[in-house]
Each structure stands twice: as C-alpha cells, then as structure tokens.
Amino acid sequence: MAPEVLRRNYGKEIDIWSTGVILYILLCGVPPFWDDTEEGIARAIIRGVIDFERDPWPKVSAEVKDLVRSMLDPNPYTRISLQEVLEHPWIQNLQNAPNFNLGENVGARIKQFSLMSKFKKKVLRVVADNLPNEQIDVIIEMFNMMDTDENGYLSFEELRDGLQKIGHSIGDPDVRMLMEAADIDGNGTLSCEEFVIMVVHLKRIGNDEHLAQAFNHFDKNQSGYIEFEELKETLMQDDPGPNNEQLIKDIMQDVDKDKDGRISYQEFKAMMLTGMDWKMASRQYSRALINAVSIKILRQSGQLK
Numbered sequence: 001m002a003p004e005v006l007r008r009n010y011g012k013e014i015d016i017w018s019t020g021v022i023l024y025i026l027l028c029g030v031p032p033f034w035d036d037t038e039e040g041i042a043r044a045i046i047r048g049v050i051d052f053e054r055d056p057w058p059k060v061s062a063e064v065k066d067l068v069r070s071m072l073d074p075n076p077y078t079r080i081s082l083q084e085v086l087e088h089p090w091i092q093n094l095q096n097a098p099n100f101n102l103g104e105n106v107g108a109r110i111k112q113f114s115l116m117s118k119f120k121k122k123v124l125r126v127v128a129d130n131l132p133n134e135q136i137d138v139i140i141e142m143f144n145m146m147d148t149d150e151n152g153y154l155s156f157e158e159l160r161d162g163l164q165k166i167g168h169s170i171g172d173p174d175v176r177m178l179m180e181a182a183d184i185d186g187n188g189t190l191s192c193e194e195f196v197i198m199v200v201h202l203k204r205i206g207n208d209e210h211l212a213q214a215f216n217h218f219d220k221n222q223s224g225y226i227e228f229e230e231l232k233e234t235l236m237q238d239d240p241g242p243n244n245e246q247l248i249k250d251i252m253q254d255v256d257k258d259k260d261g262r263i264s265y266q267e268f269k270a271m272m273l274t275g276m277d278w279k280m281a282s283r284q285y286s287r288a289l290i291n292a293v294s295i296k297i298l299r300q301s302g303q304l305k
Contacts, residue, residue, distance in 0.1 A: 002018070020067075028057060048074040126213070182195065231252060
C-alpha cells in the first residue's frame with residue numbers, strides 16, 4: 001500500500017503506486033518493501049528505499065528502472081500520473097526493447113509466494129471449520145442480509161450498503177479495498193465462503209486456540225511439528241506441479257526460523273501473523289466489520305443485551 005494510505009489521506013494516485021509494486025515484483029520476484037512484521041513493512045514503505053542492486057536488476061534496462069522509481073515516488077503529488085506512465089519511453093518503445101531471460105529465480109519466487117498464500121488460505125479455512133456453528137451461523141446471517149438480490153454473492157454495492165445498514169458508513173474507496181482484499185478468486189464479488197473467511201481472518205487469526213487447532217490439522221502424525229512431507233501433502237494436493245517440491249522446501253526454509261528442518265507451532269503462528277495477504281487500507285474500517293460481527297455474536301449468545 002502507498003505511504004499516504006498508511007496516513008489515511010489518499011486519492012487515486014495510490015493505484016499508480018500499487019501498479020508500480022506489481023511491476024517491481026514481476027521483474028524480480030520479490031516485493032520492493034518487506035520485513036518480518038507488518039510494522040516493519042510499514043516503516044519500509046515510509047522510508048521508500050528501492051533496491052535495484054539484487055539480481056536481476058543489474059540486467060534490467062535503465063528505462064524500466066526509471067518507470068518503477070517514478071511509480072514508487074513516496075510523494076503522491078510528484079508521483080508519475082497514469083497518462084505519463086502510458087507515455088513513458090519504456091511503454092512506448094515496447095516493440096524495440098531487448099527480450100532476454102531475467103532468470104529462473106524470478107518465476108520461482110512468484111510461484112513460492114503463490115504457494116505460501118494457498119497455505120495461509122488453507123489455514124484460514126481450517127480455523128473457520130473449527131468455529132462453533134452458532135458463530136458461523138451469525139456471520140452467514142449477516143452475509144444473507146447484505147445479499148439483497150439473493151444470488152449468493154456480494155457485489156461492491158451490496159457490501160457498501162450492508163455495512164451502512166449495520167451502522168458503519170464507509171467511503172467507496174475503502175469499501176473497494178476491503179472488497180479486493182477478501183475476493184480470493186478475483187471475480188469482483190464475495191461468495192459466502194470468502195465473506196466468512198474474511199471475518200475469520202480479521203477477528204480470529206490471533207486466537208491461540210483456533211490457530212492451535214489449525215496447526216494440529218496439518219501436523220498429521222501429531223509430533224508437535226509440521227514436517228516437510230506433511231507440508232508437501234498439503235500444498236501439492238491442489239497444485240502437483242513438477243517443480244513445486246523445491247518451492248515447498250523453500251517455504252519450509254523461510255518459515256523454519258531455528259533451521260531444525262520442521263515447523264514448530266510458534267513458527268507456524270509467526271508465519272500467519274507476518275505479512276498477511278489481506279492488508280486493509282485503514283484498520284478502523286476492518287474494525288468496523290469486526291465490531292459489528294462481534295456484537296451480533298455476543299447478542300446471539302446472550303452475553304450482551
């Protein structure tokens with residue numbers, strides 16, 4: 001997210017920033033701003049130091065580096081505009097640009113990120129499956145209330161209007177960010193499952209009891225650790241690509257902080273709490289949904305009058 005989003009004062013310039021982040025990732029396989037904690041990521045974004053030294057950047061043209069640098073200008077007022085992006089020499093001279101391989105590492109890094117995201121989403125589904133039925137029922141009830149055309153999906157307008165009905169009037173840009181963050185399959189709407197997982201993510205992911213249940217689900221032999229074969233079984237079930245075994249080893253390497261060749265519960269928890277896929281524009285807006293759901297759950301259970 002752009003620096004001005006962190007300051008909660010932003011406009012359409014944030015889209016140029018986000019596209020610049022995507023372009024950076026496509027060219028080198030890793031995000032331009034990263035850290036082990038969300039606070040660290042935020043600080044890296046504010047600092048705005050872009051690394052053009054790591055491989056394969058020395059092989060990348062000066063023109064595209066200029067474009068990325070202009071798109072990732074931390075000042076929204078001097079950041080390149082959409083029209084300037086389209087008129088940039090790297091875009092205009094696309095047909096004449098040299099075509100060379102940036103290296104296998106770029107594709108591997110992006111694939112690894114994709115597999116890690118799938119793993120985290122599987123964890124969220126397990127957490128949701130282990131919630132008491134009455135809590136899931138309340139979240140589904142809220143979804144059905146928002147789904148005014150009863151087609152089984154929430155449109156942008158339905159999510160916005162639904163939040164207003166429960167007393168939270170949120171600006172369109174922030175509703176759209178919430179929508180995009182939760183739209184796992186990218187079809188522009190929220191299914192009931194996506195809505196439930198979103199609420200679970202926002203409300204429950206820091207709960208030790210639910211995370212422990214999810215950890216035990218993946219720890220097939222109940223050894224107290226997720227071992228390579230267990231992680232492999234989880235990730236290759238839906239995506240049995242020929243090169244995925246090495247990528248799973250890389251994920252294991254990243255998560256296994258003490259390098260004992262397995263993932264402990266604390267390492268698993270750190271993975272789930274670090275750099276989560278859904279980074280909301282402003283925590284106050286995600287809290288609005290959390291609070292609304294929490295109040296309904298408490299009222300339903302009789303703990304709140």
